[in-house]
Amino acid sequence: MSDRPPIKTPPAAKGRGTANNLAGRFAELSSSRESDGWQTEPDEPVRLITSATPEKAKSIIATNQSPDIPFSQSINPYRGCEHGCIYCYARPAHAYMDLSPGLDFETKLFYKPNAAELLEKTLRKKNYQCSPIALGANTDPYQPLEREKGITQSLLQVMQAFRQPVTIITKSQLILRDLPLLAEMAQENLAQVAISVTTLDNTLKRKLEPRTAGPSARLRTIEQLSAAGIPTAVLAAPMIPALNDSELEAILCAAHKAGAVRAAYILLRLPHEVAPLFREWLALHYPEKAKHVMSLVQQSRAGKDYQSDFSQRRTGTGVFAQLLQRRFQVAIKKLGLDHRRLDLDCSQFKPPAPPSAQQDLFS
Template sequence: MSTAQNHRVEADATDPLGSALPVNMTGRGRAAHSNKAGRFEAESRELMDDGWGTIDELPPIKTEVQTEAARHVITKNTSPDLPFDRSINPYRGCEHGCIYCFARPTHAYMGLSPGLDFESRLFAKPNAAQVLERELGAPSYQPKPIAIGTNTDPYQPIERTQKIMRGILEVLNKTGHPVTIVTKSALVMRDIDILAEMAERNLAKVAISVTTLDRKIARSLEPRASTPTRRLQAIKALSDAGIPTAVLAAPIIPGLTDHELEGILEICKEHGATEASYILLRLPREVSELFKEWLLREAPGSYRRVLSLLRSMRGGKDYDAQWTQRFKGKGPYADQLAKRFQLACKSKGLSSRSLKLSCDHFIKPTCGGVQLSLL
């Protein structure tokens, strides 16, 4: 095999809608089956089958974790699309390996591939809690809800041993700082003790992302995330503990999972969800090609329909990054999805408005090198 990457190329793979696509075969248990160099690299490699046996003879790709000494952990944004202005990402890359993940292109900034590298070569920030406490103690800091899980999942499998997210929650709980969490992992139930204590002061809420209730599709689409059943169990456990819990139907994949929208909302409501939201499939940069490869491999019969419907909501393109439109799309089909969502929320008693958390309990920390007041 060429280099140390375990895949081979099948020649003459063609996008039925007109463009040529390389289809790469690789290790088992991963959503991406290619590992092209990032867009910032000066050189690229084309993999080829050298004839030495089949892919099944190769060992599976192992997850590698590197530590990263964070200097800052709170990231600010000014996007009009987002209901928050600050967030924390305990990890770079995500072992869940969701093929549609819009965060995949960020791995290119690390000189790595948005493909297999994104889900197998991860970066952890073990000092995140300490840095967070220092930043919260800055004289100029003013509290507003911090969003976690907006880029990569804070409860991905390596969190079991790293426990970075739990350390962050301990700091937020101690300082009375509000937090919103998005995850597709049942591991969030581990931290119910902290989250329940924060929820009593209206400091925390959790959104569980549910893409599909079909176990087979979920296994291929998001191979190392919790099963749909386990996510429903997490919703119930969080809700039973008094933690405000929402369902995020995301991403909605037209022509593949969009028919499940009402069913997802209904069963999540039955398990205790009180809020709901949805996001249309987003295919920025390298994600477009990776998702097309997945469709050709896993759902070839739906390929034309999925991309045709998606492009009808994206101005004829795979993706349109315009603010106010990138999450929901535009056009007749997008309008129909929005109406279906609103009707389903109304009929099932789910709020489509986000609960406002309290900032009144914040106590600025005075340790960890924070400059004390002279007054």
């Protein structure tokens, strides 16, 4: 065993969720820093620039048959997410691209410029079976890059033209840019939105989700969406034992006052590389709580950091998980919030007439 002192975990780069660019689980080689005893303090974090690379997709709608997921179709306009949420369960997907689920996930982004074109072609296929499409199932469809690329907006425009129902999950105020479009779709029971609210504590938010809208901004977003007639839910997620789970009732109450009519929660999930990243984050920001937090996590995951079984991956098992579930049930009953997803109307789906060649000449 080496007598060299261990290197301290460097502070996360400003505005980033992690300080680590750990190798993905498929990487054949990895490297690590080791102290030679001369340097006693960690290096200053390097300023990181976000890059965005176009990815010409061959298909656009992903399907799933997972019994615990309330949709069968989804679209992810982006890979990676600049929001930098340390707990994001989408981080491990970057390993499939030989990139790190750590800083690479937050800084090396990919977008699908042909997404709307692909969606239109898919919706025109004779064998297409209409069911609601979820936006935001993996990474946030309204992350900062959307302001520049507008891919989510272009997808919504196609869906409106085809009268294709859509559900959206986001943390971002940017969704208000598309308020008129979503309001029109909602009037026809073709759209619903869920706003994720993880905490009402700005200090915790800045550490946990560094490049996201603050709690007050998210509540105002719920208020404006609801006022426009858009069915809006609050997603209290993730609930992290001994860190933000005490806020569950307060989050639900604040969202209800803002106009939310539905609610859901998800217990912290730590699949694959997310577990070591989250452990490192705890050690950096909450060292006094780290051991207790992870103890409760493992008590809710059969002694492990994570279990992927469909029957419990969103809610967990054990005493803590059962208590959290009971608290949620009592709170939504008291507030009059519904935990069921709204049934959108798929019967209206109708592909618009394609433009004729003659029309194209004059367009």
